Amino acid sequence: MMNSNLPACIQNKSAKIAVIGLGYVGLPVACIFADAGFDVLGVDINPNRIEKINLGQSPIEGDEPGLAELLATVVARGKLRADSDYANLAAVDIVLVAVETPVDENNVPQYVALKAAMSDLGKVITPGTLVVIESTIAPGTMQSVVQPILETESGLKANDDFYLGACPERVMPGKLLANLRRMSRVCGGGTPETARLMVELYRNIVQAELDATDIITAELVKTTENAYRDVQIAFANEVAKICEINGADVWKVRELVNKSPGRNMHLPGAGVGGHCIPKDPWLLAYSANGRVPLHLIPAAREVNESMPIHVAEMTLHALEEANIAPESARIAVLGYAYLENSDDTRHSPTAALVDYLQPKVADIRIHDPWVSPYRTDIWTTVSECDAVVLMVKHDAYRKLDFERMGKALRTPIFVDGRGFFAPEAVKSAGLRYFGVGRG
Numbered sequence: 001m002m003n004s005n006l007p008a009c010i011q012n013k014s015a016k017i018a019v020i021g022l023g024y025v026g027l028p029v030a031c032i033f034a035d036a037g038f039d040v041l042g043v044d045i046n047p048n049r050i051e052k053i054n055l056g057q058s059p060i061e062g063d064e065p066g067l068a069e070l071l072a073t074v075v076a077r078g079k080l081r082a083d084s085d086y087a088n089l090a091a092v093d094i095v096l097v098a099v100e101t102p103v104d105e106n107n108v109p110q111y112v113a114l115k116a117a118m119s120d121l122g123k124v125i126t127p128g129t130l131v132v133i134e135s136t137i138a139p140g141t142m143q144s145v146v147q148p149i150l151e152t153e154s155g156l157k158a159n160d161d162f163y164l165g166a167c168p169e170r171v172m173p174g175k176l177l178a179n180l181r182r183m184s185r186v187c188g189g190g191t192p193e194t195a196r197l198m199v200e201l202y203r204n205i206v207q208a209e210l211d212a213t214d215i216i217t218a219e220l221v222k223t224t225e226n227a228y229r230d231v232q233i234a235f236a237n238e239v240a241k242i243c244e245i246n247g248a249d250v251w252k253v254r255e256l257v258n259k260s261p262g263r264n265m266h267l268p269g270a271g272v273g274g275h276c277i278p279k280d281p282w283l284l285a286y287s288a289n290g291r292v293p294l295h296l297i298p299a300a301r302e303v304n305e306s307m308p309i310h311v312a313e314m315t316l317h318a319l320e321e322a323n324i325a326p327e328s329a330r331i332a333v334l335g336y337a338y339l340e341n342s343d344d345t346r347h348s349p350t351a352a353l354v355d356y357l358q359p360k361v362a363d364i365r366i367h368d369p370w371v372s373p374y375r376t377d378i379w380t381t382v383s384e385c386d387a388v389v390l391m392v393k394h395d396a397y398r399k400l401d402f403e404r405m406g407k408a409l410r411t412p413i414f415v416d417g418r419g420f421f422a423p424e425a426v427k428s429a430g431l432r433y434f435g436v437g438r439g
């Protein structure tokens with residue numbers, strides 16, 4: 001039945017590993033297993049990505065400490081190679097899956113990539129293989145989507161003929177390698193034996209706790225931890241709006257609230273983006289399948305989605321106060337990525353802000369040091385604008401010269417969507433300051 005050699009092959013690192021999906025998650029995972037001594041094959045459907053990776057060049061352009069160097073090293077050593085051909089997967093012992101798992105416009109999971117990957121994998125998988133889904137999926141998806149496709153396509157039976165588990169990733173762009181090495185992981189196995197095998201495997205790269213459990217628990221933990229974060233941020237955002245109308249400062253309020261034992265008020269801000277937090281609460285909600293009335297999770301999503309619009313309205317109000325008609329206003333927006341020092345623009349709050357403002361104002365210019373069409377000169381971007389809106393806390397903006405900005409602007413308005421600057425630092429340079437959570 002099962003490949004009894006797999007535990008030994010993991011221990012002596014002769015097990016051959018494949019990673020399907022070489023994006024923000026799959027690429028560092030592939031590199032780190034290759035660096036640990038395994039032979040790793042990366043599979044992706046994006047030919048440009050494959051080509052770049054095989055040249056030892058990282059397709060991720062954000063600030064990712066150590067990743068470009070590690071990739072170049074493991075490719076040069078012949079420990080990692082990338083391909084688009086699933087036929088090669090017949091020769092591997094372990095398959096890790098890290099394809100995207102978005103939701104559609106109705107917040108329903110959209111598993112086009114996952115289903116295609118499982119279907120292609122199922123056609124070539126051999127008995128004794130360990131298949132681990134690292135993608136974030138709605139609780140119950142392993143049972144309702146992954147397992148049936150693999151079994152139908154392969155004619156093999158999960159837990160009898162091949163091992164099946166879920167080990168959701170917890171990484172964040174900007175810290176991919178450090179997160180992978182140092183954050184604990186949940187190893188959900190189709191059987192306790194599979195969970196133990198997964199712990200053995202991940203022990204090679206993770207210097208933190210590895211919790212063996214079942215699949216449904218692993219699926220629930222991942223979607224719950226991101227829904228928790230979304231709800232907490234929504235709470236902070238709602239308090240920020242309350243502080244604004246009370247003429248108070250949410251950043252001070254938060255600091256003092258968090259002195260109360262057991263409180264951990266999150267950071268308010270101009271919106272929640274990326275591939276994970278905006279959709280993982282919907283994955284959790286989807287698993288309730290209408291059988292549980294849901295209030296909090298959808299409400300949190302609504303609050304967080306409102307924040308880019310809130311900042312846009314704040315900007316329009318600032319223009320009105322300065323007697324600038326929106327239809328003649330020129331606005332500069334700093335930051336387009338969803339996260340500081342990242343090139344990831346998925347679900348960008350700036351995109352929502354721009355969509356809202358575009359029909360109302362004369363001109364919007366965007367600057368982002370990490371995102372290519374917006375890697376322009378910041379001073380050319382802000383020149384002769386009527387307002388500057390800070391949407392992302394990129395390090396490059398930390399030392400903004402407000403004196404120079406005051407001179408470059410046509411109207412000296414600065415809107416801080418992230419609480420990045422002390423209002424006094426902005427005001428003392430002669431600019432009018434507006435900020436999320438500051439009345």
Ligand SMILES: NC(=O)c1ccc[n+]([C@@H]2O[C@H](COP(=O)([O-])OP(=O)(O)OC[C@H]3O[C@@H](n4cnc5c(N)ncnc54)[C@H](O)[C@@H]3O)[C@@H](O)[C@H]2O)c1
Pocket residue numbers: 020021022023024025026043044045046049098099100101113114116117134135136137168169170171172173275276
């Ligand atoms: N980005 C993050 O910070 C993060 C953190 C934790 C968990 N996750 C989860 O990890 C998963 C992957 O996220 P990501 O950000 O790496 O996505 P990504 O879009 O960066 O990468 C996915 C990769 O899969 C490839 N792909 C799509 N279909 C394929 C197929 N059929 N066969 C082979 N390759 C295919 C794509 O070309 C792409 O390169 C998602 O479920 C996400 O929720 C992401």
